[in-house]
Amino acid sequence: xxxxxxxxxxxxxxxxxxxxxxxxxxxxxxxxxxxxxxxxxxxxxxxxxxxxxxxxxxxxxxxxxxxxxxxxxxxxxxxxxxxxxxxxxxxxxxxxxxxxxxxxxxxxxxxxxxxxxxxxxxxxxxxxxxxxxxxxxxxxxxxxxxxxxxxxxxxxxxxxxxxxxxxxxxxxxxxxxxxxxxxxxxxxxxxxxxxxxxxxxxxxxxxxxxxxxxxxxxxxxxxxxxxxxxxxx
Amino acid sequence: xxxxxxxxxxxxxxxxxxxxxxxxxxxxxxxxxxxxxxxxxxxxxxxxxxxxxxxxxxxxxxxxxxxxxxxxxxxxxxxxxxxxxxxxxxxxxxxxxxxxxxxxxxxxxxxxxxxxxxxxxxxxxxxxxxxxxxxxxxxxxxxxxxxxxxxxxxxxxxxxxxxxxxxxxxxxxxxxxxxxxxxxxxxxxxxxxxxxxxxxxxxxxxxxxxxxxxxxxxxxxxxxxxxxxxxxxxxxxxxxxxxxxxxxxxxxxxxxxxxxxxxxxxxxxxxxxxxxxxxxxxxxxxxxxxxxxxxxxxxxx
Numbered sequence: 154x155x156x157x158x159x160x161x162x163x164x165x166x167x168x169x170x171x172x173x174x175x176x177x178x179x180x181x182x183x184x185x186x187x188x189x190x191x192x193x194x195x196x197x198x199x200x201x202x203x204x205x206x207x208x209x210x211x212x213x214x215x216x217x218x219x220x221x222x223x224x225x226x227x228x229x230x231x232x233x234x235x236x237x238x239x240x241x242x243x244x245x246x247x248x249x250x251x252x253x254x255x256x257x258x259x260x261x262x263x264x265x266x267x268x269x270x271x272x273x274x275x276x277x278x279x280x281x282x283x284x285x286x287x288x289x290x291x292x293x294x295x296x297x298x299x300x301x302x303x304x305x306x307x308x309x310x311x312x313x314x315x316x317x318x319x320x321x322x323x324x325x326x327x328x329x330x331x332x333x334x335x336x337x338x339x340x341x342x343x344x345x346x347x348x349x350x351x352x353x354x355x356x357x358x359x360x361x362x363x364x365x366x367x368x369x370x371x372x373x374x375x376x377x378x379x380x381x382x383x384x385x386x
Numbered sequence: 387x388x389x390x391x392x393x394x395x396x397x398x399x400x401x402x403x404x405x406x407x408x409x410x411x412x413x414x415x416x417x418x419x420x421x422x423x424x425x426x427x428x429x430x431x432x433x434x435x436x437x438x439x440x441x442x443x444x445x446x447x448x449x450x451x452x453x454x455x456x457x458x459x460x461x462x463x464x465x466x467x468x469x470x471x472x473x474x475x476x477x478x479x480x481x482x483x484x485x486x487x488x489x490x491x492x493x494x495x496x497x498x499x500x501x502x503x504x505x506x507x508x509x510x511x512x513x514x515x516x517x518x519x520x521x522x523x524x525x526x527x528x529x530x531x532x533x534x535x536x537x538x539x540x541x542x543x544x545x546x547x548x549x550x551x552x553x554x555x556x557x558x559x560x561x562x563x564x565x566x567x568x569x570x571x572x573x574x575x576x577x578x579x580x581x582x583x584x585x586x587x588x589x590x591x592x593x594x595x596x597x598x599x600x601x602x603x604x605x606x607x608x609x610x611x612x613x614x615x616x617x618x619x620x621x622x623x624x625x626x627x628x629x630x631x632x633x634x635x636x637x638x639x640x641x642x643x644x645x646x647x648x649x650x651x652x653x654x655x656x657x658x659x660x661x662x663x664x665x666x667x668x669x670x671x672x673x674x675x676x677x678x679x680x681x682x683x684x685x686x687x
């Protein structure tokens with residue numbers, strides 16, 4: 154599981170045998186109420202197959218700086234707790250730490266969020282969902298790895314079912330170390346992320362688009378039941 | 387009737403003032419709700435930053451034609467409502483495009499945005515949007531009923547459908563307000579007001595903790611920013627109608643700011659005290675408490 158391909162290199166691992174496509178994802182013919190017969194192809198109809206595109210900061214520098222300031226001061230976190238670290242997010246919403254003071258808010262849908270906090274260990278099953286959620290977020294988007302599990306696997310180092318290094322699957326902007334990091338550490342991390350964004354270095358979405366093949370190869374290496382298109386929007 | 391072109395810049399000025407006031411007022415209300423919960427809440431200028439950020443996002447995807455038009459309809463509902471209602475009574479500058487039968491048009495505009503939103507959210511194809519739309523439309527429709535009854539009551543009372551004339555009839559001391567001349571209609575309308583402000587106990591449609599925030603689940607970037615713009619204009623425009631119909635209107639901007647704040651506070655106060663209703667509970671609540679009061683208001687006029 155740890156033999157990874159480098160950027161630009163072809164996947165050297167032996168191709169795994171194709172798994173049969175799930176019943177509900179197979180193309181089928183449906184009869185409409187007025188008697189027409191139409192073909193439904195879930196993998197094509199329900200997803201967009203266009204690969205991600207690099208969105209350059211196309212504005213004058215002063216405008217881009219203003220936008221980056223706005224992006225930094227308005228971090229909308231996707232409310233998706235992937236591991237035990239998610240429990241440290243709750244005190245941030247509540248009176249004790251109150252992250253709303255810093256313009257940090259939680260959104261329930263990936264479309265509206267632009268910060269994805271991978272909170273702790275990521276099992277392979279969750280990774281699949283995390284990838285799809287990440288790809289549905291709009292550019293520019295940021296990923297924060299929370300806890301040692303996202304850096305080197307942490308206490309799940311020799312687990313058969315969790316990933317070790319998050320930045321091989323998603324472009325990580327910032328890590329917050331600790332097991333668990335306390336809410337203070339999270340706040341400090343978010344403030345540090347603001348500095349990164351304001352400096353114009355929060356270009357993770359573009360890095361993902363540039364090295365798309367490498368990320369996909371890594372992702373497909375651990376996710377064996379890949380029953381979705383390569384890119385969901 | 388001749389159209390005076392000067393009305394257009396004045397209307398835009400009204401819109402500008404209301405957008406800025408709405409952005410600050412909405413943040414202030416969030417801060418007040420946060421203080422009740424023991425938090426500091428967002429900074430007062432946070433809405434400006436959120437808006438700028440959403441307009442500045444680099445990518446946006448579309449689900450189709452109506453998906454584009456949904457937020458546009460929503461914004462049209464808010465702006466149209468504001469522009470066809472006299473904002474400041476007795477001011478040639480800020481009476482906007484009001485005319486003789488504007489009360490009926492206003493009632494229509496209140497509903498217009500929800501319908502546009504329903505079409506747009508429906509095209510996004512997300513099941514949560516569809517659930518949100520069905521919840522939202524049933525609740526908003528039910529909340530409109532007491533408001534419509536109250537509006538009929540005061541239209542009968544003042545024998546006019548012009549908002550300006552209704553405001554004019556209420557001048558000369560606060561005892562002339564509809565609040566005191568026809569309290570039942572005002573109670574029915576204010577109960578309906580609670581239902582349409584998307585605050586607890588009637589916020590099951592948009593609450594983030596429920597089925598992910600309902601109709602706008604798929605909306606993002608500039609689409610969402612348009613809807614955010616509407617979400618600061620629309621409540622104010624709606625409150626302007628309530629202020630004109632029931633609370634004597636406003637003859638200058640400071641009075642306007644104070645009255646709008648006070649009417650908005652009603653829904654915030656109720657919202658921080660009472661927990662959330664499910665849709666069928668809120669519909670039953672409107673049927674049991676608000677609609678009979680509205681009917682009584684018509685009967686005793």
